[in-house]
Amino acid sequence: MKILVALGGNALGENPTAQLKLVKHAAKSIVDLAEEGHQVVIVHGNGPQVGMIQSAFENGHDVKSTIPLMPLPECGSMSQGYIGYHLQNAIGNELLSKHIDIDVATIVTQTVVDPNDAAFKHPTKPIGRFHTKDEADQLIKELGITMVEDSGRGYRQVVASPKPIDIVEKEMIKTLIKSKAIVIAAGGGGIPVVKTEGYVGVSAVIDKDFSSAKLAELIKADVFIILTAVNKVCINFGKPEQKELSTLTISEAKGYIKNNEFGKGSMEPKVAAAVSFVENNPLGKAIIASLEQASLAIAGKAGTTITID
Numbered sequence: 381m382k383i384l385v386a387l388g389g390n391a392l393g394e395n396p397t398a399q400l401k402l403v404k405h406a407a408k409s410i411v412d413l414a415e416e417g418h419q420v421v422i423v424h425g426n427g428p429q430v431g432m433i434q435s436a437f438e439n440g441h442d443v444k445s446t447i448p449l450m451p452l453p454e455c456g457s458m459s460q461g462y463i464g465y466h467l468q469n470a471i472g473n474e475l476l477s478k479h480i481d482i483d484v485a486t487i488v489t490q491t492v493v494d495p496n497d498a499a500f501k502h503p504t505k506p507i508g509r510f511h512t513k514d515e516a517d518q519l520i521k522e523l524g525i526t527m528v529e530d531s532g533r534g535y536r537q538v539v540a541s542p543k544p545i546d547i548v549e550k551e552m553i554k555t556l557i558k559s560k561a562i563v564i565a566a567g568g569g570g571i572p573v574v575k576t577e578g579y580v581g582v583s584a585v586i587d588k589d590f591s592s593a594k595l596a597e598l599i600k601a602d603v604f605i606i607l608t609a610v611n612k613v614c615i616n617f618g619k620p621e622q623k624e625l626s627t628l629t630i631s632e633a634k635g636y637i638k639n640n641e642f643g644k645g646s647m648e649p650k651v652a653a654a655v656s657f658v659e660n661n662p663l664g665k666a667i668i669a670s671l672e673q674a675s676l677a678i679a680g681k682a683g684t685t686i687t688i689d
């Protein structure tokens with residue numbers, strides 16, 4: 381089967397040491413899938429990492445120094461290289477240790493967005509690390525940025541997150557899949573670009589859940605699996621009456637989204653992306669699960685499967 385794995389940026393840790401350790405878990409799950417004979421494409425998140433890169437330049441910048449401020453699309457491209465390197469390294473080492481002869485490659489990927497997307501006026505995508513309320517108030521005052529509370533975990537900066545329309549490097553991605561390689565693409569949702577005479581980077585961070593749904597459609601994936609930090613999608617999340625869901629029909633999912641059952645910028649885009657994939661590919665399967673339970677979830681024994689009505 382052709383499996384598109386979307387890997388959450390929050391599951392990759394907050395610094396290179398933590399990330400290098402955590403990608404080893406991801407690499408094991410991914411190589412297990414490849415060993416079972418599946419073709420695997422990975423789209424990773426970059427929320428914490430792109431924010432970290434942006435802050436590093438902001439903190440180091442000084443009018444007299446040679447350290448420039450770094451535009452968000454460039455920060456996004458750096459996050460693709462940084463996370464792509466760690467994933468490629470860990471997957472490559474895992475393949476080597478199991479004597480499996482499969483290549484792994486990362487593609488710097490640009491994702492086309494609409495310059496008139498309303499999202500440019502309403503930032504919703506959380507990036508960077510989590511802050512206390514006091515730190516958030518201070519940063520809003522100092523930098524004029526927008527910050528919101530993120531699923532009970534603290535406050536984070538939010539930036540514009542337009543919807544993906546197309547993936548510039550899609551043909552190269554398909555070529556690599558045909559060559560049997562494990563492909564890492566559209567990292568962080570892809571570097572957002574708008575089409576004029578050519579493609580031009582724009583200040584935003586695309587939700588990797590929507591880009592991975594788009595890429596899953598473009599490559600005609602059999603399974604679209606979103607791996608994150610929770611085992612299943614829940615209703616009444618974080619409340620005493622919290623309930624895990626093993627299946628979710630398109631209509632149920634849309635109803636729950638309407639009732640704001642899922643965290644904005646966290647679980648809601650995952651459910652919406654899964655719904656969009658199943659709506660456009662009724663024969664495909666969309667699952668939301670934890671990294672540890674990836675293989676079990678594909679076998680139908682874990683996670684939340686989103687089905688047609």
Ligand SMILES: Nc1ncnc2c1ncn2[C@@H]1O[C@H](COP(=O)(O)OP(=O)(O)O)[C@@H](O)[C@H]1O
Pocket residue numbers: 387388389390391425427531607608609610612613614615616617641642643645646647648
């Ligand atoms: N209804 C819900 N069910 C399960 N998790 C939820 C729900 N609403 C919000 N969440 C939160 O969303 C998180 C996943 O989103 P996020 O951390 O942004 O994803 P990513 O793994 O892509 O970085 C979960 O770990 C959980 O804390």
Ligand SMILES: NC(=O)OP(=O)(O)O
Pocket residue numbers: 387388389390424425426427428568569585586587588589
């Ligand atoms: N770009 C993106 O969606 O990143 P996260 O998965 O880290 O939120």
